[in-house]
Amino acid sequence: MSSYVDFPHTGPGRRRPHRTAKAFTAVAVVAAVAAGGAYATGLGPFGGEDGPDPEAVAEARAFLADWSAGRLPEAAARTTGPDRAEEVLQGFTAGLDIEEPKLTAGTPKDTGDGTVTVPFTARMPVTGLGVWTYDSKLPLRQADDGAWKVEWKLSLVHPRLSDTEKFRLEREETAPVEATDRDGETLSGTTHPSLAPVLAQLAGGTDGGGARGTVQLVDRATGKVERTEASFGGDDTLKDEGPVRTTLDADWQAAAERALGEADGKNASLVALRIDDGEILAVANSPATGFNRAVSGTYAPGSTWKIVTSAALLLKGAVAPDDVVDCPQYLTVGKRFQNVETSEHPGATFRKDFTESCNTAFISLRGKLGDGELGEVAKKHFGVGQTWHVGVPSYDGSVPVPRDATEKAASMIGQGRVQANPLIMASVTATAVSGTFRQPSLVDGTDDETTTTPLPPEVVTQLRTLMRATVTEGTARVLAGLPGDIGAKTGTAEVSDEQDNNGWLVAHRGNVAVACVVEEGVTGGGSAGPVIASLLSAVPES
Template sequence: MPDSERPVPARRRRWRLMCTAIAAAAAVAAGGAYAGQWWPFTSRQPVISPKAVAQAEAFLADWAGGRTESAGARTTSPDQAQTTLRNFTAGLDIAAPALTAGAASAAKDGTVTVAFSAKMPVAGLGTWSYDSQIPVRRQKDGAWKVAWDLSLVHPHLSSTEKFRLQRQDTAIPPVTDRNGARLSADANPSLKPVIDQIAQRAGAGPRGVIERIDRASEEVTGTEVRFGKEEGAAAGQSIRSTLDAKWQAAADQALAAKADGKDAALVALRIDNGEILAVANSPAAGFNRALSGTYAPGSTWKIVTTGALFLGGAVKPGDIVDCPKYLTVGKQFHNVETSEFPGATFTKNFTESCNTGFISLRGKVGDSELGEVAGKYFGIGQKWNVGLPTFDGSVPTPGDQTEKAASMIGQGRVLGNPLTMASVAATAVSGSFHQPTITSDGEDRTTTSALPGEVVSQLRALMRATVTDGTARGLAGLPGNVGAKTGTAEVSESAPNNGWVVATRGNVAVAVVVEGGITGGSSAVPVVRHLLEALPHDPS
C-alpha cells in the first residue's frame, strides 16, 4: 500500500493539528499587528509636540503685541527676527496686527509647522489679509525654537524681495449742492463730516498699494494689495449732492440763533422725492446726530400712532377722547405741565399733544401694529440707502402694557432722529414714502404702501390745526400752509426733556430736536420758524 494511503497514527494526527493551529494564530496576529501599525516594518506617524505649538502661538502673540524683542528671542535668529518684524510693521504703517494660529502638522524630521492667518491694518487705508506658516524645530538643548526665515513673516518676503507702501492722492474732491454750487465746510461747519462721507462713498479719499520690490534694483516686481476704489472720483471731478446751499446755510444759522447753545440737529428734505436739502448739527463737529442719532421722538410719533388708529377705523377726528392729567398703566403717565382737557375730541388730543388720551386708545391697536404700520407705510425700520451712514428708526413690539402705552406717545423703545421724523412728516402729508437720499446713487430697496387718501387728508388737517390752534402756534402767521407736530421726549428722571418739532410747508418737510429743550414748542419751534422765515420759497 502506498504511503499516502496508509492510516496516520492518532498521535501524529494530533501533532499536525496543533502545528496548523499555531501557524494560523500567528498569521492572524501578524495581520492584526500590521493593520494596527504595530508591525516593526511599518513607519510611525510624526508626533506634533504641544510645546512646539505653544512656542509658535507665543511668537504670534509677541509679534501682535509689538514685543518684537521677545518674539525674536523665540527664534533661531533673535537679532534678525527682531529687526525684520519691527521694520515690517513700522515700514508698512501696521499698528496692531491680528495673528491667529491655525492647524499644526509635523514632518518626518520632527519639524512642527503651525499655519496662521494675518490681518494687518494699514493706517488710514484698510486691512491687508494673508496666510503664512511658522516652522518650529527642537534644538540640541531640547528647547523648541521658531526656525527663523523671512518667508514666515509673509510667503513672498525673501532675501531678494521686500515690500513697500505707496500712498496715493488722498485729496477730497469738491462736493456741490443740487445746483452745482460748491459746498464748503468753512462756510457750513455742519457739513464737514457730511462732505467727507459723501466723498468716501463716491470712492474718493485714501488709496494706496503695497508693492513687492527687488532688494537690489528697487524695481517693482509685483503688487500684494490695493486699498481704495480705483474707479473713485477722479482728481478735480466734483460730486453732486441733493443738498441746497441756501437751505443749508439757513439751517446752520437757525440752530446758531435759536438752539441756545444746546446740542441740536435739523434735517430738511423734499416731500415729493425724499431728497435731503439740509443737514445741520450743533455743535458742528463730531457726531452726526441729525442722521445717525437715536432718540425717543416723543409726541412727533403721534403722527404714526394716529395713522395706525385711522387705518384701523379705531377713532375719528371728532370722537370724544377724554384727556385727564394722569393715567396709570403699570406706571403713572402725565401730560406736559400736567395739563388736562375733559371731554376733548381726538383732534384736541392731537393738537394739544395729550399723552393720556392717546394712551387710553392703546387697546384699539394690536401689540405689534404700530411697528407694522411704521414699516409698511412710513418705511421706518427698513434699511435705507441714503448715501451716508444713517439710523433708520426702530419700533420693537412692546413687552408689556406699560411699554405699549409708552410706544403710543413715542417713548419706551421707539427710536428715531431728525432724518426719520422729517420723512414721517413728508409721508403723512403726501401719502407716499420716498426714501431720503443725499446722493444720486441711493438705490431704494424699501417696500412700502401708500396711505389711503382719506387718512392723508385727516393727517394734513390735524397738523395744520396744531399750528393754528395747538402746541405749534409759534409757527402761525408764516406764509404757506404750514403744518406741524411738536414733541416733548423724556430722557430720564434726572435729565431735562428733549424738545421736538416736525413741520411741512409746500414741498419741504423739516424736523428738529433740541437736547434738553424741555418742550418742543419752546425750543424746537423757534428754530423752524427762523429757517422758514429766511426761506419763504420752496427749492427749485
C-alpha cells in the first residue's frame, strides 16, 4: 500500500506510514542540513578582487544555515522567489522523515555572467534507513539594489527535481530484530529506549542493512519510476537465526541512558566501547527515538580533536610536552580565533595548552603540519575517514584538506570541515591510549576493510599523560573525584552565530573509552562532563 505527497503542491503536514507487515509508504523526499551545523559563516577569505564577491558567498552560506536550522521562511526570503521557495522547501522537508541532516558548502565560483555559484553536498539521514547523500549548487544573482539573492529554481534543492519529476520514498516496514546483549540478556526498545532505532537498523542484516527502502525519481503525471536515487537495507538473514547477540552490555546501556538525564533536556548522545577490541558497550541518544546521532551524526568535534592534532605534532617531533607554546587570548588567521571565555596563559607549556584546551596555542603550531597532514594522520593511525563496518549504518568521519589558511587554523582545533560523532571520538580516544585502531563493532562477524598503522609507544605515553593531566589539573576536573586512572579531553565546538556551542567530553578508564556530545551545551566540562561522570559513577572499572 502506498500513500503519496504530491510535492511541491503540499503543505507542512506529514503523513505517517501504515504499520503493516509488508507496507510501503511513498512520501516526498526531504532536503536539509546538519546536526552540529557549519563552523561559523564565512570560513575565511574565499573571495578577493579576482574571485567571487564575498557578499554573494556570505548570502549563500546564510541560506544554507537557515535551511539547516529549519528556518525555512528566512531561507526563502534570501531567494528571488520567496513565496514559492518557502512552499517547496517546506513540502520537501516535511515530506520525508529526516532528522539532523547536513549541508556542506563547497568552493564558490564566479561564472562570468553576473552570477556566482556555490556548490554544496547534502547528507540526509532518513530515520531508520540510512543517509542519502547528493551534490547540488546554489546560483546567486545580484539584484538592482546591489544585494545578492539565491536565484530560485527547483534544481537547487536537488539537480533532478523539476516541474515534471519529483522524488518518492518507498519504505518497507520491518519488525525490529530480537537482540541480546553480550551476556545473553534480552534487549528491546522498551527496556532500553535508546536502542529502538539501533535495533530497527539491525533488522536487515549484520552489515547495517536496517529496514529497507528506496528513494525514487518518478514522473509527476504518471508516477512511473524513472530511476532509483538511493537504496537502504539488507536481507532477512537475521530473522531466521533467532536473537542477534550484540556486543552491548545491558548494565552499561542502562547507565548510559540514565546519564543522559544530566544533559538538561538537550539533544545529546554517548558511546562507550572496549579499548582492546572496539566492541561497543553502549549507544545512547536523547531523545531516545529517531535518528541515531551517536553513530551516524555529523558534528565538529571541537577541542576533543586536539588528541589527533597532538598526535600529529608529536609524531614528527614538532613539539614536546614541556616546550613553551604561548597561549594568548586571540589569534587572527583570516578571522579572529579566541579561547573559551577569552582565557590566556602567557608562557604556557604545550602540556598546559592541552590541559586548558588553548585554541590559540594549537593554531599557532599550524605551520608545523602540512596542509593535508592532519587528515593523513587521522586516517592512517586512527582510521577516521576509512569505511567502517560497525553493524549498523555509521558516519566514519571526514578531515578534508583545508581550502585556505583560515580553515587550516580551524581544523587544528576540530572546527572547519572536520566532522565526527561520539562513535568516532570514542574510537579516537581508544586508539590514542592503546596505540592501535580497532574498528568498532556492534555485532560479531562484521567485515574490517580498514588499514592502519599503530602509534609509536612514546607518543601513546605522551597522550595518556596529557589526558590524565587534563583530569587532575585541567578542564576535565569534573571527573577528578571518581575512582580509577581516568584520562580525558573536553571540547567546545562552534556551530553557528545563531546557536550555542556544542559541548564535548571524551574519557578512558580501564578498558573502556567513552565520548559524549551535548548539542548547545555551551562547554564540554559543564554539559558533557556531568553525563560522563554519571556514567562512570554507575559502572565498575573495567
